[in-house]
Amino acid sequence: MSDVEAGRSGAPPLVVMEHITKRFPGVVANDDVSLELREREVHALVGENGAGKSTLMRVLYGMYSPDGGRILVRGQEVKSSSPRVAISLGIGMVHQHFVLVDPFTVTENVILGDENERVLDMDAAHERVGELAQKYGFVVNPRAVVEDLSVGEEQRVEILKVLYRGVDVLIMDEPTAVLTPAEAKELFANLRQLREAGKSIVFISHKLDEVLEIADRITVLRRGKVVGETTPARTSKAQLAEMMVGRPVLFRLEKPDVEIGETVLQLDELHGEGKLNGLSLEVHSGEILGVAGVEGNGQRELAEAVIGLRRPSGGRVVLNGTDITGEHVQAIRNLGVGYIPEDRHEQGLVLNMTLWENAVLGQHDDEPYSSRWGVLSLRTIKELASRLVQLFDVRARSIDVTAGTLSGGNQQKLILARELETDPKLLVASQPTRGLDVGAIEFVWRQILEQKAAGRAVLLISAELDEIYALSDRIVTVYEGRITGEYPPDAPPEEVGRGMLGDVAAEVT
Amino acid sequence: MATVAAPVEKVRPPWVSNLGGQLFSVLLAFVVALFIGALIIIGYGENPLTVYGTLVRFAFKDVDSFGYVLQIATPLIFSALAIAVCFKGGLFNIGVEGQYLVGMLTASWAALTFDFLPGPLLMWTALLFAMLGGMIWAAIPAVLKVKTGAHEVVTTIMLNGIAVNLLGWALNGPLKYRQEGGQVAARTANFKDNALVPDLGHLFGMRESVHLSWLLPLGFVAAAIVWFVIRRMRLGYEARAVGSTPGSARAGGISVGAVQIKLFMLSGALAGLIGMQQLLADKGYLPVNFVSQLGFTGIAVAFLGQNNPVGIVAASVVWGVLSRGESALQLETDVPREFVIILQGILILSVMVIYQITRRRLARRQLQAAAVVEQVPEAA
Numbered sequence: 001m002s003d004v005e006a007g008r009s010g011a012p013p014l015v016v017m018e019h020i021t022k023r024f025p026g027v028v029a030n031d032d033v034s035l036e037l038r039e040r041e042v043h044a045l046v047g048e049n050g051a052g053k054s055t056l057m058r059v060l061y062g063m064y065s066p067d068g069g070r071i072l073v074r075g076q077e078v079k080s081s082s083p084r085v086a087i088s089l090g091i092g093m094v095h096q097h098f099v100l101v102d103p104f105t106v107t108e109n110v111i112l113g114d115e116n117e118r119v120l121d122m123d124a125a126h127e128r129v130g131e132l133a134q135k136y137g138f139v140v141n142p143r144a145v146v147e148d149l150s151v152g153e154e155q156r157v158e159i160l161k162v163l164y165r166g167v168d169v170l171i172m173d174e175p176t177a178v179l180t181p182a183e184a185k186e187l188f189a190n191l192r193q194l195r196e197a198g199k200s201i202v203f204i205s206h207k208l209d210e211v212l213e214i215a216d217r218i219t220v221l222r223r224g225k226v227v228g229e230t231t232p233a234r235t236s237k238a239q240l241a242e243m244m245v246g247r248p249v250l251f252r253l254e255k256p257d258v259e260i261g262e263t264v265l266q267l268d269e270l271h272g273e274g275k276l277n278g279l280s281l282e283v284h285s286g287e288i289l290g291v292a293g294v295e296g297n298g299q300r301e302l303a304e305a306v307i308g309l310r311r312p313s314g315g316r317v318v319l320n321g322t323d324i325t326g327e328h329v330q331a332i333r334n335l336g337v338g339y340i341p342e343d344r345h346e347q348g349l350v351l352n353m354t355l356w357e358n359a360v361l362g363q364h365d366d367e368p369y370s371s372r373w374g375v376l377s378l379r380t381i382k383e384l385a386s387r388l389v390q391l392f393d394v395r396a397r398s399i400d401v402t403a404g405t406l407s408g409g410n411q412q413k414l415i416l417a418r419e420l421e422t423d424p425k426l427l428v429a430s431q432p433t434r435g436l437d438v439g440a441i442e443f444v445w446r447q448i449l450e451q452k453a454a455g456r457a458v459l460l461i462s463a464e465l466d467e468i469y470a471l472s473d474r475i476v477t478v479y480e481g482r483i484t485g486e487y488p489p490d491a492p493p494e495e496v497g498r499g500m501l502g503d504v505a506a507e508v509t
Numbered sequence: 510m511a512t513v514a515a516p517v518e519k520v521r522p523p524w525v526s527n528l529g530g531q532l533f534s535v536l537l538a539f540v541v542a543l544f545i546g547a548l549i550i551i552g553y554g555e556n557p558l559t560v561y562g563t564l565v566r567f568a569f570k571d572v573d574s575f576g577y578v579l580q581i582a583t584p585l586i587f588s589a590l591a592i593a594v595c596f597k598g599g600l601f602n603i604g605v606e607g608q609y610l611v612g613m614l615t616a617s618w619a620a621l622t623f624d625f626l627p628g629p630l631l632m633w634t635a636l637l638f639a640m641l642g643g644m645i646w647a648a649i650p651a652v653l654k655v656k657t658g659a660h661e662v663v664t665t666i667m668l669n670g671i672a673v674n675l676l677g678w679a680l681n682g683p684l685k686y687r688q689e690g691g692q693v694a695a696r697t698a699n700f701k702d703n704a705l706v707p708d709l710g711h712l713f714g715m716r717e718s719v720h721l722s723w724l725l726p727l728g729f730v731a732a733a734i735v736w737f738v739i740r741r742m743r744l745g746y747e748a749r750a751v752g753s754t755p756g757s758a759r760a761g762g763i764s765v766g767a768v769q770i771k772l773f774m775l776s777g778a779l780a781g782l783i784g785m786q787q788l789l790a791d792k793g794y795l796p797v798n799f800v801s802q803l804g805f806t807g808i809a810v811a812f813l814g815q816n817n818p819v820g821i822v823a824a825s826v827v828w829g830v831l832s833r834g835e836s837a838l839q840l841e842t843d844v845p846r847e848f849v850i851i852l853q854g855i856l857i858l859s860v861m862v863i864y865q866i867t868r869r870r871l872a873r874r875q876l877q878a879a880a881v882v883e884q885v886p887e888a889a
Contacts, residue, residue: 024877309759330762339760346756353749361750361761365743374743405875 012075014039014200015060015091015169021068022055029055031224032069037169037200042191044203044215048244048437049407052224053204057171060202061093062086092162093171096178098154102147106157109146110164132164137193139186152183156190163194170194171202176210177435180295180463188214206244206437208237209466220244245439252470253445256453260473261285264320264426264457265306271314275301277481278315283426288448288458290472290489292465293500298481299461300342303430306459307339308332309347320425333362338424340415342431342461344408348415351404355396356385358403359418388417393443409440416447427451430461445470465493534867535860542856549851553844560848563841564834574833576710576719582829583721584609584786586728586822588807590735591643591779593816595661597739598772599752604650604665605780606804607672608643612781613788614679615642617697617795620704621684631704632789639785640778646672647777648770655766661773673801680797695797706789722790724782728825731779732818738775739818748772780804812857815864828853 015037022030029052037043045053058064060071062081071078073089086092100109107122107129129142138156146154155175162170172191176184191201191214205211211218212232219229220243227243241249265283270276275298283289293299304310306317308329317325324332333339341347349358360369360381368380385399392413396406403411412432419427429448433441448471451458462468468475475487477499485499547557568578588605595602602608619638626634650664686698710721739745747768750758755765783803788795810828814820835849 027877307760328762328764329759330764333762341760343756346754347760348757350750350754350757352753357746357750361757364746364761370743376741376743376746378741401875404872 013037014074016072017056017060017069018072019069020056020059020066020071022052022059022064023067028224030059030066033221033224033226034069035219035226037202038217039168039200040195040198041216042195042201042203042214044205044211044218045221046204046206046208046211046218046240046244047221048206048439049409050223051221051244053221054173055224056221057093057173057202057204060086061091061171087165087167090166090168091171092165092167092169094155094158094162094173094175096173096175098158100146100154100157102145104146105142106140106144106146106149106160107142109157110142110160112161114165129160129164132160136163136190136197138190150183151178152180152186155179155183155187159190168198169200169202171204173204174206175203176205176207182294184210208240208438211240212237222246241438244437249438249442251466253442253449255471255473256449258286258452258455260287261455265459266318267302267306267315268318269315270302270305270312270317271481272301272305272310272312275481276305276312276315279478279482280315281476281483283457283459285425285457286452286455287473288452288460288471290468290475291459291461291478292468292475292496293461293463293478295463297478299430299463299478301481302478303339303342303428303459303461306332306426306428307337330365333422336422336425338419338422338427340412340419340427340429340432342434344411344415349403349411352402354402355389355394355399355406355414356382358414359385359388359399362418363422384421388414388421392417392447408435409437409443412436412440412444416444420447420451424456426457426459428459428461431463432460433462433464433467441467465496468496469493530867530871531864534863538856538860538863541859541863542852545855545859546848546852549848550844553848555842555844560838560842560844563837564831564849567834567837568830572713573716573719576713576715576721578826578829578833579725580719580721580786580791580829581832582822582825583725583728583790584783584803585806585810585825585828586725587731587779587782588803589810589814589821589825590728590731590818591776591783591804592807592811593814593818593821594735594739594748594776594779595772596811596816597745597752598748598768599755600654600769600772600776601662602647602650602665602773602776602780603662603808604647604668604804605776605783605807606801607665607669608646608777608780609783609804610669610672610676610799610801611646612639612642613784613795613799614676614684615639615645616781616785616788617684617700618679620700620789621698624701624704626703628703631701632706635700635704635789636706636782636785639781639788641781643777643779643781644774645777647773647780651770651773655769669804676795676799677797680795684795686794697795699794700789704789705793706785708790720786720790722786724786724790727782729822731782732822735775735779736818744768744771744775783807809853809857813860815860827856 013036017033017035020030020033021028033056035056047053055064059066062083062085065081078085078089101112107126110129111125126142133140133142138160140153140156146157159170175187179187194201203214215232217229217231218235218240220227220240222244237251261284263282264285267279267281270279279298279302281289291299301310305312308327311326316323319335319337322335324335345351363369368377370376382399389396389399394410394413394417396410403414406414432448433444436444448458448460460468460471469489472489475489475491475496476483477485477496479500479502484502487496543561550557550560568574591605592602616635616639620631620635623631623634646668649668650661653659653664654661680695680697684697686694686696706722706724709723709725710719715721739748747758747763750761750763751765751768759765787800810824811821813827814824831849831853835846838844838848839846
C-alpha cells in the first residue's frame with residue numbers, strides 16, 4: 001500500500017476488520033475477510049450478488065455477529081455487536097431500501113428514535129436538520145413531507161438520519177440502484193463533500209463505472225473471499241469485472257448481422273394520462289430498437305401500452321398489421337409478444353410462488369398446461385419448468401422453491417426463459433438488466449441479441465446508455481412522452497444525451 | 510451456453526416440506542394458549558386442570574357430546590372455507606355473514622315454494638337456492654369492486670346490515686307463517702320432511718336431540734373441493750397470483766377482475782350453506798331468532814386453520830369443543846362462560862404469532878439453501 005498518499009497513510013485506520021468469517025447454515029458468506037477503512041476515504045466494496053458484501057457490512061454494523069475474526073474501531077476491539085453499539089462507535093448504515101415514514105416531514109423522519117425531549121420543539125429541530133443539511137451541501141427542505149419527495153431526495157433524508165446521529169463512517173448499500181443518472185451524480189457530489197468534511201464511506205456496488213468514479217480504494221469480493229484490493233488508478237473496468245466474476249467479461253458483444261425486415265410493431269401518436277404525448281415509432285423484424293431516456297418520461301407507459309396493461313387514450317398500437325390498441329394482455333401475448341418488465345417483483349414474478357408456478361405464468365391457460373376444465377397439469381408444467389431452468393442456467397435448488405429465494409440475476413433469467421419460450425415475434429424489454437451484476441448482464445444481453453439473430457423484433461427500453469449502445473441497431477430518445485430524435489448506433493453519446501433532455505434533434509436517417 | 514445443471518435435489522413444496530414443523534407450531538401454539546388461559550383461571554381461584562378437564566369431558570364424555578361438537582363445527586367449516594377462498598385471492602369477504610343470511614332466506618323460500626318436488630329433490634333444491642342466495646349477495650360487492658373499485662370490506666359490512674333487515678322483513682311479510690285460526694308467529698311454516706337434510710347421528714347411536722346431519726360430510730367434500738380448486742385448478746393458481754402480486758398476474762394475462770368475481774361467487778356459494786345446519790337439520794323452519802354471527806366466527810376459524818382446508822376442518826372441531834364447553838363451565842366451575850371466548854381469542858393470537866415465527870425461520874432457511882446453490886462454480 002505504498003502508493004497511498006503519505007498524508008493519509010500516517011493516520012491509523014479508522015476501522016479494521018480482521019479475518020472475519022460469517023457462516024450461515026450451509027453457506028460461508030464471509031471467509032476470512034479482512035478490510036481496512038481509513039479516515040476520509042470512499043472505500044468501494046464490489047462483487048457479484050451473493051459475494052458477501054452486504055453480509056460483511058452487516059457484521060460491521062452489528063446486525064450479525066461474526067463466527068470468527070475481530071473488529072477494531074480506532075484501535076479498540078469491539079466486543080458486543082448491535083446497531084446501537086455501532087452507532088455509538090460512529091458507524092451508520094444507509095440501507096438499500098428506504099425506511100421512512102411517508103406522512104412525516106423530513107425533520108420528523110430524521111429525529112425519529114432520537115428525540116431528546118418529551119415535548120418536541122419542532123422549530124428548533126427543523127433548524128438543526130436544516131443546518132446539518134447545509135453543512136454537507138444537501139439540497140432538501142426540512143419541512144417537506146417525505147411522500148412528496150423524489151427517490152433521490154428520500155435517499156438524502158436517509159443519509160441525514162445517519163449523520164444526525166453523529167457518525168463518522170457511512171455504509172451505503174447499493175445507493176445508486178434506485179437513482180436516475182442525474183440523481184446519482186448529485187449523490188456523488190454529496191459523498192465527496194462528506195469525505196472532505198472528514199467522513200469515511202463504504203460504498204457497496206456492482207456498477208463498475210460508478211466505483212471507478214467515486215472510490216479512493218476498491219476491495220473486490222468473490223464468493224465470500226477478498227480477491228483483491230486496488231485503486232481506480234491501478235485498475236480498469238475490465239479488470240475489476242474479471243476479478244468479480246472470475247473470468248473475462250465482454251462489455252461489447254458482437255451484434256449478429258441480420259437483415260432488417262418488415263415492420264413488426266408500429267406505434268402511431270400514442271397518448272395517455274399525460275405521460276404519452278403523441279409517441280410514434282416502428283420496430284422491424286431482426287432489429288433492436290433502443291429507446292433511450294431519463295426515467296419517468298413515459299417509458300413505463302409505453303411498454304405497458306404495447307403489452308396491453310394500459311389503454312392509451314389516443315393513437316394506435318399495430319402489431320404485424322393488426323390493430324391491437326386496448327386489447328387484453330392475454331390476446332396480445334397470444335399474438336406473439338414477450339414482456340420483460342422493468343420491475344420484476346411487481347410485474348414479472350410472484351415471489352411466494354414456486355419456480356414452476358412462475359414458469360408457466362402467461363401460458364397457464366393454454367394446452368397442455370391446463371385442461372379444458374381448468375385443471376392444471378402439474379406434470380407438464382414441471383417438465384416445462386425443469387427444461388427452462390436448465391436451458392437458462394437458473395441456479396436453484398429445485399423448481400419447487402419459491403421465486404423469492406432466487407437472486408436478482410436468477411429471477412431475471414427465469415423471466416427471460418419464460419418470455420422467450422413462446423417464440424415471440426416481438427420482445428418488449430424494459431430496463432432488462434436493472435440491478436443485475438456484470439455476469440448476469442452479459443447473459444441477458446446475449447439472449448436479447450439472439451432474438452435479433454432469430455429475426456425477431458426487440459423494443460429495448462433502457463435508462464442505461466451503455467446498454468442502449470451495446471445492443472441497438474437504431475436509437476430513439478424519448479422525452480416527456482414523445483420521441484425527440486432518432487440516431488444510428490454509432491451516434492456520439494452527447495447527441496443522444498441532448499435528445500434525452502428534450503432537444504429535438506435533426507432526424508437522422 | 511453453459512448448461513451445467515444445478516444439483517437438482519428433491520425439494521418438496523414449502524407447505525409440505527415443513528409439515529412436521531407446522532404440526533409442531535400448532536401444538537406449541539396450543540400449549541402457549543392453554544398456559545396463558547391457565548393464568549386467567551388461577552386468577553379466578555380455580556384449578557386450571559379442573560376447568561380444562563371440564564371442557565374436554567363435556568366434548569368427549571360420550572358419543573352424544575361429540576355429536577354436539579360436530580353439530581357446532583358443521584356450519585363453521587363452510588363459513589371458514591368461504592372466508593379462505595376469498596383470502597387466497599387477496600380479498601377480505603366480511604360479507605359471509607350477510608351472504609349466509611340471504612342464503613337462509615332463499616332456501617326457505619325455495620323449500621316452501623317447491624314443496625311439490627318429490628323425495629330428496631326438494632332438499633337439493635333448497636341447498637341450491639341457499640348457494641344461489643349467497644352468490645347473489647356476494648355478486649354485489651364483487652361487481653362494485655371490479656367496476657368501481659369500491660373496497661369489499663366497506664360494501665360487505667353495509668350489505669350485512671341490509672341482509673339482517675331483509676330477513677326481518679321477509680319473516681313479517683312474504684314468508685310469515687299464518688296458522689289456522691289467525692294465530693301468527695314470526696317464523697316460516699315448517700318445511701316438509703323431504704326438505705330436511707337426513708340425520709347422521711342415529712347411525713352412531715346418538716340421541717335424537719343431536720342434530721348431526723349429512724351436512725358434515727358435505728362440509729368435508731366442500732373442503733376437498735376448495736383444496737382442489739386452490740391447488741390444482743387454474744382459478745386457484747390465478748387467485749394466488751392475484752392475491753400476492755396483482756401486477757405480475759395482470760402482466761401474465763390474468764384478468765384480475767374476472768378472478769375476483771369468480772372467487773366471490775365461490776365464496777358466496779359456500780356461505781349460503783352455512784345456515785343450512787340450523788335451517789334444514791336443527792329446526793326445519795326459519796325462526797325469527799335465527800342464529801347469526803356465524804359468518805364472523807368463520808373469520809376466526811379461518812385464521813385458526815391458517816386458511817388451509819384441512820386446517821379449517823380441524824379448527825372448526827376445536828371451536829366446537831370450546832363452544833360446547835361454555836355452558837359446562839358455568840355449571841361446574843366458578844369461571845364465567847366468557848372465559849371460553851377469551852381462550853378462543855388467545856388461541857388465535859398464539860397460532861398467528863407462532864406460525865409467523867416458524868414461517869420466517871423456514872423462509873430464512875430456504876434463502877440460505879438457495880444461496881449455496883447459486884455459489885456453484887460456473888462450468889469452465
